[in-house]
Amino acid sequence: MIRLAEHPNIVAVKDAKADFAAATRVMAHTDLLFYSGDDGLTLPWMALGAVGLVGVTTHVATRRFRELIDAVNANDLGTARKINFELEPVIRATMTRVQGAVAAKQILKWQGVLPNSVVRLPLVEPDEAEIETIREDLAEAGLVFS
Numbered sequence: 793m794i795r796l797a798e799h800p801n802i803v804a805v806k807d808a809k810a811d812f813a814a815a816t817r818v819m820a821h822t823d824l825l826f827y828s829g830d831d832g833l834t835l836p837w838m839a840l841g842a843v844g845l846v847g848v849t850t851h852v853a854t855r856r857f858r859e860l861i862d863a864v865n866a867n868d869l870g871t872a873r874k875i876n877f878e879l880e881p882v883i884r885a886t887m888t889r890v891q892g893a894v895a896a897k898q899i900l901k902w903q904g905v906l907p908n909s910v911v912r913l914p915l916v917e918p919d920e921a922e923i924e925t926i927r928e929d930l931a932e933a934g935l936v937f938s
Contacts, residue, residue, distance in 0.1 A: 797822035806846045807837070816840060832883045835876040838864040848892040849883045852899040856882075878933060885929030890918045895926055902937035 796802050797818070807815055808829030819826060819841050828837035828845035837845065838861065850857045856879055863872035886895045894915050901909040911917060918926065930937070 793818045793824075794821050797824045807842075812836065812840060831887055832880070834860060835864065835872055838872075839869075848896050849879070849886040851896050852886060852903065853879060853882050881929045881932040882935065885926045885933075889925050889929065890922050891915055894918055898923065898926060899930070899937075 793805070793814075794817075802824070804825040804827060805818070806827045806829040810830060810833055815826060815837075818824060826837065826840070826842040828834045828842050828847070830837075831845065831847040831849040834842075834845045834847070834857065844861055845857070847857065856875055860872055860875040860879065863869075863875060886892055886899065889895055894909075894911055894917070897906060897909040897911060898918060900906040909917070927937070
């Protein structure tokens with residue numbers, strides 16, 4: 793990665809492997825911008841120096857992720873941690889119950905952003921039990937949809 797950073801067209805990295813030690817080495821020796829590629833690790837990535845994230849849950853909780861990033865950038869770790877804890881059930885609902893894009897489309901439908909939650913193969917629609925689990929996770933975060 794350090795050698796790749798020498799290429800003039802490579803300016804940023806989306807890192808989803810959570811190897812913070814390796815990332816720290818790269819950050820210390822390059823000017824690459826880092827983005828979290830794991831929604832649930834946004835706060836630790838930002839603490840290391842990442843500038844943002846490329847996420848899935850960001851589509852369903854945009855404002856809260858913006859507030860998390862703003863809090864980190866303002867050096868308000870207490871607020872950032874509070875938001876991070878509040879986002880955990882939303883991240884769980886979006887990223888662990890079914891494939892992330894499938895869950896995100898379902899949630900965006902509930903939010904009224906999308907007219908439907910249809911996905912194309914190889915993705916498949918969640919079954920009723922998975923939908924109920926996603927609803928329960930969201931309810932834990934105070935998000936209830938009819």
